[in-house]
Amino acid sequence: xxxxxxxxxxxxxxxxxxxxxxxxxxxxxxxxxxxxxxxxxxxxxxxxxxxxxxxxxxxxxxxxxxxxxxxxxxxxxxxxxxxxxxxxxxxxxxxxxxxxxxxxxxxxxxxxxxxxxxxxxxxxxxxxxxxxxxxxxxxxxxxxxxxxxxxxxxxxxxxxxxxxxxxxxxxxxxxxxxxxxxxxxxxxxxxxxxxxxxxxxxxxxxxxxxxxxxxxxxxxxxxxxxxxxxxxxxxxxxxxxxxxxxxxxxxxxxxxxxxxxxxxxxxxxxxxxxxxxxxxxxxxxxxxxxxxxxxxxxxxxxxxxxxxxxxxxxxxxxxxxxxxxxxxxxxxxxxxxxxxxxxxxxxxxxxxxxxxxxxxxxxxxxxxxxxxxxxxxxxxxxxxxxxxxxxxxxxxxxxxxxxxxxxxx
Amino acid sequence: xxxxxxxxxxxxxxxxxxxxxxxxxxxxxxxxxxxxxxxxxxxxxxxxxxxxxxxxxxxxxxxxxxxxxxxxxxxxxxxxxxxxxxxxxxxxxxxxxxxxxxxxxxxxxxxxxxxxxxxxxxxxxxxxxxxxxxxxxxxxxxxxxxxxxxxxxxxxxxxxxxxxxxxxxxxxxxxxxxxxxxxxxxxxxxxxxxxxxxxxxxxxxxxxxxxxxxxxxxxxxxxxxxxxxxxxxxxxxxxxxxxxxxxxxxxxxxxxxxxxxxxxxxxxxxxxxxxxxxxxxxxxxxxxxxxxxxxxxxxxxxxxxxxxxxxxxxxxxxxxxxxxxxxxxxxxxxxxxx
Ligand SMILES: Cc1ncc(C[n+]2csc(CCOP(=O)(O)OP(=O)(O)O)c2C)c(N)n1
Ligand SMILES: [Mg+2]
Numbered sequence: 001x002x003x004x005x006x007x008x009x010x011x012x013x014x015x016x017x018x019x020x021x022x023x024x025x026x027x028x029x030x031x032x033x034x035x036x037x038x039x040x041x042x043x044x045x046x047x048x049x050x051x052x053x054x055x056x057x058x059x060x061x062x063x064x065x066x067x068x069x070x071x072x073x074x075x076x077x078x079x080x081x082x083x084x085x086x087x088x089x090x091x092x093x094x095x096x097x098x099x100x101x102x103x104x105x106x107x108x109x110x111x112x113x114x115x116x117x118x119x120x121x122x123x124x125x126x127x128x129x130x131x132x133x134x135x136x137x138x139x140x141x142x143x144x145x146x147x148x149x150x151x152x153x154x155x156x157x158x159x160x161x162x163x164x165x166x167x168x169x170x171x172x173x174x175x176x177x178x179x180x181x182x183x184x185x186x187x188x189x190x191x192x193x194x195x196x197x198x199x200x201x202x203x204x205x206x207x208x209x210x211x212x213x214x215x216x217x218x219x220x221x222x223x224x225x226x227x228x229x230x231x232x233x234x235x236x237x238x239x240x241x242x243x244x245x246x247x248x249x250x251x252x253x254x255x256x257x258x259x260x261x262x263x264x265x266x267x268x269x270x271x272x273x274x275x276x277x278x279x280x281x282x283x284x285x286x287x288x289x290x291x292x293x294x295x296x297x298x299x300x301x302x303x304x305x306x307x308x309x310x311x312x313x314x315x316x317x318x319x320x321x322x323x324x325x326x327x328x329x330x331x332x333x334x335x336x337x338x339x340x341x342x343x344x345x346x347x348x349x350x351x352x353x354x355x356x357x358x359x360x361x362x363x364x365x366x367x368x369x370x371x372x373x374x375x376x377x378x379x380x381x382x383x384x385x386x387x388x389x390x391x392x393x394x395x396x397x398x399x400x401x402x403x404x405x406x407x408x409x
Numbered sequence: 410x411x412x413x414x415x416x417x418x419x420x421x422x423x424x425x426x427x428x429x430x431x432x433x434x435x436x437x438x439x440x441x442x443x444x445x446x447x448x449x450x451x452x453x454x455x456x457x458x459x460x461x462x463x464x465x466x467x468x469x470x471x472x473x474x475x476x477x478x479x480x481x482x483x484x485x486x487x488x489x490x491x492x493x494x495x496x497x498x499x500x501x502x503x504x505x506x507x508x509x510x511x512x513x514x515x516x517x518x519x520x521x522x523x524x525x526x527x528x529x530x531x532x533x534x535x536x537x538x539x540x541x542x543x544x545x546x547x548x549x550x551x552x553x554x555x556x557x558x559x560x561x562x563x564x565x566x567x568x569x570x571x572x573x574x575x576x577x578x579x580x581x582x583x584x585x586x587x588x589x590x591x592x593x594x595x596x597x598x599x600x601x602x603x604x605x606x607x608x609x610x611x612x613x614x615x616x617x618x619x620x621x622x623x624x625x626x627x628x629x630x631x632x633x634x635x636x637x638x639x640x641x642x643x644x645x646x647x648x649x650x651x652x653x654x655x656x657x658x659x660x661x662x663x664x665x666x667x668x669x670x671x672x673x674x675x676x677x678x679x680x681x682x683x684x685x686x687x688x689x690x691x692x693x694x695x696x697x698x699x700x701x702x703x704x705x706x707x708x709x710x711x712x713x714x715x716x717x718x719x720x721x722x723x724x725x726x727x728x729x730x731x732x733x734x735x736x737x738x739x740x741x742x743x744x745x746x747x
Contacts, residue, residue, distance in 0.1 A: 161515045172517035177481065182505045188471045189506065192478020199460060199484060222471030229466055391512045392550050393575040397619065397663035
């Protein structure tokens with residue numbers, strides 16, 4: 001029997017299914033207010049930023065303040081396109097998963113700016129260690145969509161030979177590390193890579209992403225310790241999308257006033273950013289990359305956003321949060337906001353937007369047709385069965401030779 | 410040639426590797442300025458600079474992860490875990506990451522890493538400085554486990570490991586850092602100075618990974634072991650007068666099944682031995698494979714010598730450690746069976 005008075009505090013989200021979500025008492029710093037410190041700043045200069053909110057797009061969709069990256073309209077349209085493509089792709093892949101074309105899928109709906117704006121602010125030669133929810137990076141870096149799909153449907157052209165769950169991409173050519181299913185492991189690895197780049201006298205910056213829930217893992221703290229100690233050129237992105245499957249972010253955050261604030265204890269400049277504001281994510285990433293490249297070390301960015309879709313195709317959020325939360329989210333939708341900004345600049349309009357959506361939709365449909373022609377997980381062809389014995393180590397020893405014989409392939 | 414103990418031989422291997430390849434670097438807790446609590450990295454920071462041999466924070470997971478990132482970037486990191494007993498915080502980075510990155514990226518990223526760690530019992534280290542956790546790692550596809558038993562092999566195997574393109578867990582039997590050990594707690598300390606394997610070339614050479622060595626030829630029984638127990642087995646053969654053939658495995662994964670089965674088919678009897686607790690220890694794998702490959706040549710059941718299924722005790726270390734008498738008893742019992 002549950003006791004009426006819990007004997008210790010177990011944090012709970014404000015709203016559960018059936019509640020009317022109302023975020024009006026979430027006090028968020030208005031866009032344009034936060035100052036932009038110099039890239040050689042210390043953690044002390046970001047104490048307010050760690051609990052504030054860096055934003056550049058205001059409620060009227062105007063670019064304001066010191067964090068406005070002043071991007072030209074072509075760049076903004078490019079960002080919009082990558083974000084829309086990410087969303088269209090996610091929608092399509094989710095549907096195809098429901099039709100049994102792949103085993104599993106994870107959308108990034110509502111968080112597209114986090115990956116797309118960051119990837120655009122970085123150089124293509126910069127290294128990324130993402131989690132499973134930054135597919136936007138791949139679109140921003142121009143990865144072939146058919147190749148991405150071939151991976152997701154685990155067919156004969158999957159560049160990972162069917163070894164990884166869908167969305168756990170690897171693309172060495174695009175400086176995109178192998179995505180792990182083990183949460184947080186990529187954070188300290190990114191520091192090792194960044195140190196390697198310094199060691200080789202390269203000016204490459206390394207960026208990594210984890211979720212709010214994953215900040216509770218030891219690897220988060222190990223990574224910050226390493227980066228602080230060795231002053232590594234790395235950008236730590238914490239995507240606070242409010243949820244870790246069914247667990248609200250307060251379970252990882254505890255009594256800390258934000259997730260960004262955790263970086264201050266390691267002596268790292270730490271900034272909370274409006275993750276649904278394309279301009280702010282771009283500006284903050286660029287600032288952190290410039291800092292890293294100039295030898296000032298690591299930065300922690302908390303990207304404040306909302307996971308608008310289910311955690312994955314295996315999840316149903318209606319069991320733990322109100323349906324309307326995503327639409328009530330005070331920071332809006334990143335695509336809508338950038339679109340309205342461009343419309344305000346008279347550099348975009350509804351017709352062009354619809355036409356772009358239709359075009360990208362066609363592209364995704366057409367790409368899937370081609371991908372499917374190389375096989376699907378369900379119907380094959382897959383990578384050849386003997387390939388399961390390849391790439392374990394550089395050489396194949398007697399054990400695998402015998403085991404392959406046992407399997408009869 | 411020079412006379413070296415195992416610490417000097419390992420240090421020499423690192424020195425040669427760092428001299429030859431600017432991508433080799435080493436780090437660990439106390440491994441930089443001071444040169445490691447066992448002094449295996451002594452002098453390397455001074456010789457090669459702060460960024461090639463340095464102190465790491467006390468976070469084994471982060472140490473392993475740093476190696477993962479560096480190796481993916483194309484370096485050849487040699488990470489030290491201060492004691493094998495403290496490798497567990499790093500186990501996720503080793504087991505889920507390092508070992509699988511080649512496989513899960515289909516060869517796009519590789520992991521040329523050596524994780525070195527002082528290992529094993531016999532030094533009155535109690536339960537947190539005596540463990541033999543090799544079986545946790547021999548169970549993992551994608552990593553190799555190497556355990557030398559003398560200075561010559563230690564240097565040659567460490568150089569081969571650093572040059573390997575796959576991750577290697579390199580366990581160093583700390584009881585024999587300074588001299589071989591015959592398995593008798595109260596025996597006189599021995600030194601490597603008069604041992605043939607204490608003669609170590611100063612320059613570069615490698616000892617084959619994946620190759621075991623018959624270190625004593627014999628006809629009565631085959632003893633398969635590695636690390637400190639190689640010397641215990643040799644001493645037991647001399648003392649008992651039983652003509653044992655002793656195989657030093659050196660590389661546990663993949664182990665050299667050919668050398669083992671050639672020997673067992675010749676002697677018809679076999680003892681497999683390790684220090685770790687008996688259940689699921691590496692000797693279980695050896696026994697299973699040997700009976701599969703050599704069943705029709707066996708004249709007696711395969712005998713296992715291992716630590717007990719208890720944590721490693723402090724005061725009663727010598728009732729736990731598989732010493733000389735246990736080997737003699739096993740050799741007698743296995744050779745007496747008709
Ligand atoms: C080490 C580890 N523990 C648990 C899991 C299972 N798991 C997968 S995703 C997830 C939630 C992660 O939430 P968060 O870090 O906020 O990232 P998000 O999914 O919101 O992007 C959990 C618990 C895992 N993959 N790895
Ligand atoms: Mg989350």
